[in-house]
Amino acid sequence: MTSAIDVRATNTSIYPAPEHLALTANVTGADVARAEADPLAFWEQAARRLDWHTPWHTTHTWEPVRERRDGTLTVPKTEWFAGGTLNVAANCVDRHVDAGRGDTVAVHFEGELGDRRTLTYADLQREVSRAANALTELGIGKGDRVVIYLPVIPETLIATLAVARISAIHSLVFGGFSAEAVRFRIDDTQAKLLITSDGQFRRGAAVPVKAQADAAVAASPSIEHVLVVRRTGEQTPDVPWTAGRDVWWHDAVETASDTHVPEYFDAETPLFIMYTSGTTGTPKGLVHTSGGYLVQASYSHWAIFDVKPTDVYWCTADLAWVTAHTYSIYGPLSNGATQVMYEGTPDTPHPGRHFEIIERYGVTTYYTAPTLIRTLMGRFPDGPPAHHDLSSIRLLGTVGEGINPSAWRWFHEHVGRGECPIIDTWWQSETGAAVIAPLPGVSTLKPGSATRALPGLSTRVVDADGVGVAPGVGGALVVDRTGPALARTVWGNAERYRDSYWAAYWRQGWFASGDGAMVDADGDTWVLGRIDDVINVSGHRLSALEIESALVSHPAVVEAGIAGVDDAVTGSALAAFVVVGDAELVRVRSALVAALRAHVSAQIGPIAKPAHIYIVRELPKTRSGKILRRLLARVADGRPLGDTTSLHDATIPEEIANAVRRQIALASLE
Known part of the structure; x- marks a missing residue:
């Protein structure tokens, strides 16, 4: 349970909604007021944006947690649009073709090596139909689980939609994950098919994958087939093969009929299972259902990104991450948007690759992670190279964790020309779609604040007893009015779902996000990071994210991670791990450390000065860009790391440990 969090930094910069956006925006202040007056009517209206085969008879039911006579707690249950039937894939593809928009580009794909492919909505309909027919031939039907272990390529999108089309359940796995991570998801879901x-x-090199996939399914009793996409071809010629089990995509899919008549399924039919990172325990398989999820995904994408027919939208997330499920797959496609899909890393073959892609396709909406923004800021402190034309951009967005105000300003001034709003979104795998985010034509922006809950939703910041904290004081961020995209359960473990998200505030019926936040005097929300990342130093509960923001505001620092480490005097002390923009600064380590400690003291206060500052090449992060601060603490204290399968680069913790040992040794000689 959470007591108050000390919040010391202030930010008074404000950026009102541009007048031209206020006049043409999809959502107005009047829309927000109507949603607040009648949230259920609002969600009904949002649902009518989709095509339903059978209308729903009950918009929403909610069974909160109750205490049984024996003192145990019941499991909560919610339903949205009960009785309604629809086909998720048909809403994302077929209805646009039926409306005469088949020639509209759905996806501009660019491979890491520069290969390109464009799919219209008519193309996508044919490809998804072929894949749906092929999956059916492989024995996949309603409710069967399919694990998809692919890079960011068109086949990943096609396979995902095909699984949804036949009402099987998909679980996407990041292509860089280990065989063990894939095996866990296969075993947990009892999947019948691995794609x-x-x-x-990866970074310009062809890396074999099939052997890892084979290792993942080697002991699986449930897998019947492995469907294999040829991506690297002759560059990885030795493909291990199990006859009777393994099937080439081009043999099964490309030869199938391109006509498929969709069936329609109940709104509460499971759509996908999204696994949490699992850094402190077994990953949780969050179950999202069809109707409610698609309603909120579609509406929120249209509202917060102010989607127009002329837009070219780009969400840079890997397709296996929940952000891409909602804001690369189901949100954009349900809205008939044109989007960009890029396979590779942002610095291959040069650090300006993203700027090059924005210019090539005329990207108007660029939605990315604070991690990448900070990296670009470090490499291009004066802005993108002048030879890249980024004038097409009209909206920017951030996702993954809170963005540091200094990075926000760099993004706004140098990528957005000082005129493009930044849609700073707060949400989680569990919520399925954005909960707190600006509305481009309504919101006044403040660097580092996600602003306010979106229409139909509500959040609050409370203490351990559920009492609202005063403005400017940090507490636990809870969702007291959830939306239809909320995960319904944890796959195979409803009690874990209850205990993880509802037990803390079961009497109030609130969803506990696990994040800390502060609401300022204007009513805007500032997310302070995971409550687990709040560090108690000499009786003061300090937000790691706030201290990191202070460090990143120093011109020498590109990125920073804060962790609480053991201390014999204070119990816990602050350790800062910083990435610097100029490698030469490492040579003057002691002077830089002193300057950074003084900078934090000036920005926040002496209590926030890190006791230890380590200069490292990179921080341990998930593929989605979140810094794994708990890993930093374990590295610094020499404790076992636990599950690291969610890491983007599993070698980083050991590299950091070596850097810490070297710097401790150097400090002892100074």
């Missing part, structure tokens, strides 16, 4: 590739491209 993978011969290999994938």
